[in-house]
Amino acid sequence: MPKHNRGRRPRIVFTEPAETQVRLLSTAQTAALDATLNVIAADPGGVKHHATAPALRDYQHDGVRAIFYATALGSILIVTYVEVD
Numbered sequence: 001m002p003k004h005n006r007g008r009r010p011r012i013v014f015t016e017p018a019e020t021q022v023r024l025l026s027t028a029q030t031a032a033l034d035a036t037l038n039v040i041a042a043d044p045g046g047v048k049h050h051a052t053a054p055a056l057r058d059y060q061h062d063g064v065r066a067i068f069y070a071t072a073l074g075s076i077l078i079v080t081y082v083e084v085d
Contacts, residue, residue: 009041010070010077011034029084036064037079044070044077056080 014022025033040047040059049069050056059066062084068077 008075009074010044012037012041012077012079014079014082019060021082025082025084032062032064033066033082033084036061036066040066040068041077044068046075063076 022030022033036059039061044057047057047059049072050058056067056069059068065078065081066082067081068079070077
């Protein structure tokens with residue numbers, strides 16, 4: 001991540017399909033997703049690359065999965081897919 005962006009968390013936005021997925025989540029599932037997004041925002045570069053699309057990052061933990069990519073400067077994370085058990 002660029003040096004000038006350290007200390008600032010990136011803004012998180014959702015693509016239309018991911019936003020639709022989020023709207024279908026229960027309150028408990030939304031809380032789990034929020035916790036996951038906080039972890040991702042703290043260190044997006046530490047998340048492993050997606051197996052078939054290297055530009056994407058794939059985070060899975062405690063029944064929550066989020067696939068995203070970051071803008072060039074890392075100031076925005078674009079979530080393309082969410083899944084919560």
